[in-house]
Amino acid sequence: MPDGGFNYPALVLNADFRPLSYFPLSTWNWQDAVKAVFLDRVSVLSEYDREVRSPSFSMRLPSVIALRDFIPSARMPAFTRFNVFLRDGFTCQYCDFKRAAPELTFDHVIPRARGGRTSWENVVTACGACNLRKGSKLPRECNMIPRQEPRRPTSWELQDRGRGFPPNYLHESWRDFLYWDSELEN
Numbered sequence: 001m002p003d004g005g006f007n008y009p010a011l012v013l014n015a016d017f018r019p020l021s022y023f024p025l026s027t028w029n030w031q032d033a034v035k036a037v038f039l040d041r042v043s044v045l046s047e048y049d050r051e052v053r054s055p056s057f058s059m060r061l062p063s064v065i066a067l068r069d070f071i072p073s074a075r076m077p078a079f080t081r082f083n084v085f086l087r088d089g090f091t092c093q094y095c096d097f098k099r100a101a102p103e104l105t106f107d108h109v110i111p112r113a114r115g116g117r118t119s120w121e122n123v124v125t126a127c128g129a130c131n132l133r134k135g136s137k138l139p140r141e142c143n144m145i146p147r148q149e150p151r152r153p154t155s156w157e158l159q160d161r162g163r164g165f166p167p168n169y170l171h172e173s174w175r176d177f178l179y180w181d182s183e184l185e186n
Contacts, residue, residue, distance in 0.1 A: 008048050010062045011174045015070035023162020033062045042067055046173040063173040077155045079120055081106060086161050087153045088125035093146040095130050103127060109146060111136040120152035
């Protein structure tokens with residue numbers, strides 16, 4: 001096992017050389033990447049300096065791999081709490097402050113008590129304080145209008161939004177395949 005179990009994730013690209021997902025970033029652990037290489041399901045585009053060995057074989061660990069078969073992305077993303085937060089940029093739509101996911105909730109613009117549905121078109125990201133302050137009132141009753149009108153995003157929009165939130169670990173060999181504004185750190 002390389003470096004006593006130290007993490008050597010492989011960036012996973014679709015057959016068109018784009019990441020399967022930006023947020024969360026599509027990665028596989030080194031064991032799954034090596035298995036996919038042996039099953040001829042991926043092409044290795046870049047490697048780490050670290051090797052894995054058996055008595056009769058050695059190979060460098062893949063750092064970037066591309067699927068041999070293209071996987072089309074879903075046209076419509078699932079309606080989940082996380083995807084609502086991602087659509088809204090992890091920003092309360094009432095006070096406009098960016099927060100960590102555990103500090104956020106979602107708010108029904110038209111409250112459920114007043115016939116509002118739990119859907120893309122009626123739910124926005126809110127911090128706890130704003131959600132409590134709004135309560136079961138309509139936006140005009142409490143002068144709390146969401147910054148953006150809630151709507152169903154496309155998968156592409158969510159992926160593009162996810163590019164604004166680079167993960168903690170980015171290997172330098174991934175640089176040519178990812179397009180973040182911030183510099184990559186080792």
